[in-house]
Amino acid sequence: MAETTYLEAIRQALFEEMHRDQTVFCLGQDIGHFGGAFKVTRGLLETFGPSRVIDMPIAESAIVGVAIGAALRGLRPVAEMQFADFVTGGFSQLVNNAATFHYRLGVSVPMVVRLPSGGGVGGGPFHSRNPEAWFTHAPGLKVVAPATPRDARRLLKAAIRDPDPVIFLEQKYLYRRLKEDLEQELEDADYADYADGAEGSGFEERGDDAVRASRTRARAEGEEEDSDLLAFGRARVARRGEHVSIVTYANGVGLSLDAAHVLGQEGIQVEVLDLRTLVPWDYEAVLKTVAKTGRLLVVQEATRTTGFASEVCAVVAELGFENLDAPIRRVTAPDTPTPSEQGLEAFVRPNCDRIVEALRWLLAY
Amino acid sequence: MVLSRRLEMRIVELYRQGVVTGGCYTGIGNEATSVGTALVLEGGDVLVPTHRDMGSHLVRGHTPLEIMRQYLKRATSQTGGRDTGLHLGREGSNIVGMISHLAHMMPVAVGVALAERMQDRRSVVLTTVGDGATSLGDFHESLNFAAVSKAPVVFVIVNNQYAYSTPTTLQFASKKLSDRATGYGMVGHTVDGTDVFEVLCATEEAVARARAGDGPTLLECVTMRMRGHSEHDDFKYVPAELIERWSAWDPVERLSAYLGEQGLLTPGARTQIEQAVAEEIEDAVHTAQAEPLPAPQSAVKDVFRRWDDRATVPDIETYEARRIRHG
Ligand SMILES: Cc1ncc(C[n+]2csc(CCOP(=O)(O)OP(=O)(O)O)c2C)c(N)n1
Ligand SMILES: [Mg+2]
Numbered sequence: 001m002a003e004t005t006y007l008e009a010i011r012q013a014l015f016e017e018m019h020r021d022q023t024v025f026c027l028g029q030d031i032g033h034f035g036g037a038f039k040v041t042r043g044l045l046e047t048f049g050p051s052r053v054i055d056m057p058i059a060e061s062a063i064v065g066v067a068i069g070a071a072l073r074g075l076r077p078v079a080e081m082q083f084a085d086f087v088t089g090g091f092s093q094l095v096n097n098a099a100t101f102h103y104r105l106g107v108s109v110p111m112v113v114r115l116p117s118g119g120g121v122g123g124g125p126f127h128s129r130n131p132e133a134w135f136t137h138a139p140g141l142k143v144v145a146p147a148t149p150r151d152a153r154r155l156l157k158a159a160i161r162d163p164d165p166v167i168f169l170e171q172k173y174l175y176r177r178l179k180e181d182l183e184q185e186l187e188d189a190d191y192a193d194y195a196d197g198a199e200g201s202g203f204e205e206r207g208d209d210a211v212r213a214s215r216t217r218a219r220a221e222g223e224e225e226d227s228d229l230l231a232f233g234r235a236r237v238a239r240r241g242e243h244v245s246i247v248t249y250a251n252g253v254g255l256s257l258d259a260a261h262v263l264g265q266e267g268i269q270v271e272v273l274d275l276r277t278l279v280p281w282d283y284e285a286v287l288k289t290v291a292k293t294g295r296l297l298v299v300q301e302a303t304r305t306t307g308f309a310s311e312v313c314a315v316v317a318e319l320g321f322e323n324l325d326a327p328i329r330r331v332t333a334p335d336t337p338t339p340s341e342q343g344l345e346a347f348v349r350p351n352c353d354r355i356v357e358a359l360r361w362l363l364a365y
Numbered sequence: 366m367v368l369s370r371r372l373e374m375r376i377v378e379l380y381r382q383g384v385v386t387g388g389c390y391t392g393i394g395n396e397a398t399s400v401g402t403a404l405v406l407e408g409g410d411v412l413v414p415t416h417r418d419m420g421s422h423l424v425r426g427h428t429p430l431e432i433m434r435q436y437l438k439r440a441t442s443q444t445g446g447r448d449t450g451l452h453l454g455r456e457g458s459n460i461v462g463m464i465s466h467l468a469h470m471m472p473v474a475v476g477v478a479l480a481e482r483m484q485d486r487r488s489v490v491l492t493t494v495g496d497g498a499t500s501l502g503d504f505h506e507s508l509n510f511a512a513v514s515k516a517p518v519v520f521v522i523v524n525n526q527y528a529y530s531t532p533t534t535l536q537f538a539s540k541k542l543s544d545r546a547t548g549y550g551m552v553g554h555t556v557d558g559t560d561v562f563e564v565l566c567a568t569e570e571a572v573a574r575a576r577a578g579d580g581p582t583l584l585e586c587v588t589m590r591m592r593g594h595s596e597h598d599d600f601k602y603v604p605a606e607l608i609e610r611w612s613a614w615d616p617v618e619r620l621s622a623y624l625g626e627q628g629l630l631t632p633g634a635r636t637q638i639e640q641a642v643a644e645e646i647e648d649a650v651h652t653a654q655a656e657p658l659p660a661p662q663s664a665v666k667d668v669f670r671r672w673d674d675r676a677t678v679p680d681i682e683t684y685e686a687r688r689i690r691h692g
Pocket of ligand 2: 527
């Protein structure tokens with residue numbers, strides 16, 4: 001069976017959605033005949049033509065603003081930032097303009113901004129950014145951060161069909177490193193399945209029945225049901241375990257699975273929960289896993305202070321306090337810009353060893 | 366133009382009484398531009414106005430009642446009390462609801478224009494900014510891309526001599542703001558923004574150019590902000606002579622005088638217009654004032670078009686109650 005890279009999975013989603021829906025179009029810098037800085041949009045121009053694959057001047061605010069305008073008039077733009085770092089130029093358009101239309105005027109803004117994010121590639125301070133917390137702190141934007149090719153494809157398709165502005169964080173570290181057979185039937189270990197097995201969190205109402213009910217509602221609202229789409233706000237149990245939990249997303253997932261594997265060889269069962277989306281986020285699944293293991297490590301590649309991990313910790317401290325058997329711990333980057341030289345970057349980037357170390361500390365507590 | 370002037374004066378009065386709160390920006394002195402530009406648009410065309418464009422809103426169908434509801438922050442207003450001033454434009458209408466951030470609607474206007482063209486609609490988009498807003502990056506990014514993509518947009522600059530307290534001499538060094546058009550490869554004109562006929566003619570030409578597929582136009586309308594930036598502002602920084610000079614070019618009175626000279630408007634007819642306008646405004650004020658304020662709980666609704674409330678993290682009381690209910 002053919003394996004698909006994380007990058008190819010994103011590209012596939014773009015092709016599929018543009019074929020399916022005439023209103024979907026792409027805009028960004030060098031995305032046309034060049035195929036994008038990472039080649040995510042390779043072949044789109046040849047297939048869909050220059051009116052649906054628009055090479056833009058180097059003007060991030062205009063790219064985001066134009067996407068907003070198009071979204072207001074019946075189209076579904078997918079804007080690419082060349083690197084997530086450069087979204088700063090379009091930041092105001094996102095947090096002030098795109099994010100407020102529905103709240104202010106009931107106007108839907110169905111648009112996606114794709115952000116090639118994260119470090120691990122020697123990109124230095126201006127090509128390594130993990131900007132998720134900027135956007136999770138701006139009400140009105142949905143934030144998606146897939147960790148696998150399968151999720152990247154399904155979440156991007158869902159993002160394109162979503163009626164709200166979506167920040168789509170794709171990990172350039174994973175673009176070519178991660179491969180998966182997308183055809184293969186997988187046990188979909190998302191929260192709905194997970195809810196049945198776990199105890200003591202008080203969320204039984206959101207088991208399979210609730211999921212079925214929400215599907216029925218979606219159908220009644222005329223949305224097509226599509227197993228190719230992945231609903232937002234449903235964490236994935238990337239690995240089941242009994243002794244300690246890791247909650248993470250994006251690049252953190254691979255590192256956490258490596259660490260779980262290391263401890264697994266010692267008979268320690270680590271549960272790894274991949275949040276998949278940050279707005280909305282599956283706090284219920286997080287409380288569930290904490291109820292099960294009593295020990296929580298939150299892993300994020302982004303810098304430490306007021307990162308998304310901070311929010312996870314806060315909610316567990318508020319709502320899951322009595323289930324904790326140890327303090328919550330975090331593994332994150334320290335509060336510095338991302339340095340470029342390999343050794344420097346490795347020093348700040350969360351890695352498997354650091355996660356193992358934190359897990360041992362939690363287990364010994 | 367009379368309706369715009371009187372409605373704004375009434376809003377100023379309500380502001381002084383503390384009934385209208387927050388920023389209170391008016392387009393007094395700007396009526397020929399806001400009305401004249403909007404009048405040229407056809408039904409399918411799209412207006413992306415800014416904060417002193419009361420006249421454009423009225424021309425494009427927003428009623429004094431809708432406007433009063435918004436200023437009085439009623440539950441019945443378009444924004445349900447969530448936003449202020451002229452930030453109006455519901456889904457499906459051909460007005461895009463502005464945000465406060467200056468020049469931020471310009472790239473949006475270009476996006477609207479491209480979307481219209483991509484869907485084979487021959488609409489034109491007209492958007493307005495002030496002289497101060499021409500210093501922002503979005504102004505340049507938008508003009509550049511609109512010219513590159515030959516977007517059917519008319520960019521109107523309302524040069525009213527001031528940006529808050531900052532005079533144009535501290536804002537830009539160009540002789541005329543329309544000179545900048547050359548640098549972007551588009552057509553630019555400067556007209557007297559207090560003369561509605563000049564504004565109409567220049568806008569017609571620009572709209573025709575956009576509709577023909579010949580790209581955007583930068584149209585500078587020169588006028589004077591006849592009041593403070595907002596009503597809290599006594600605008601002492603504006604020399605009295607300047608206000609005096611521009612008073613002679615009051616756009617409403619200029620039009621009225623012209624129509625009088627041409628025998629098209631008798632003093633009686635003018636009085637009738639004033640009376641009709643006053644009545645409509647008073648009706649709007651009374652109706653809006655009698656309507657309810659928004660329910661406080663509505664503040665947390667509608668952030669998204671699609672949202673499952675169960676995805677909102679509850680506070681601990683709600684969470685505990687749910688736990689007890691479900692065992
Ligand atoms: C990005 C941004 N910075 C500052 C402000 C505050 N502000 C509101 S209006 C204004 C002056 C605008 O001047 P101009 O563009 O000439 O428009 P005018 O008010 O004169 O019509 C300022 C500074 C703002 N709304 N947006
Ligand atoms: Mg001004």
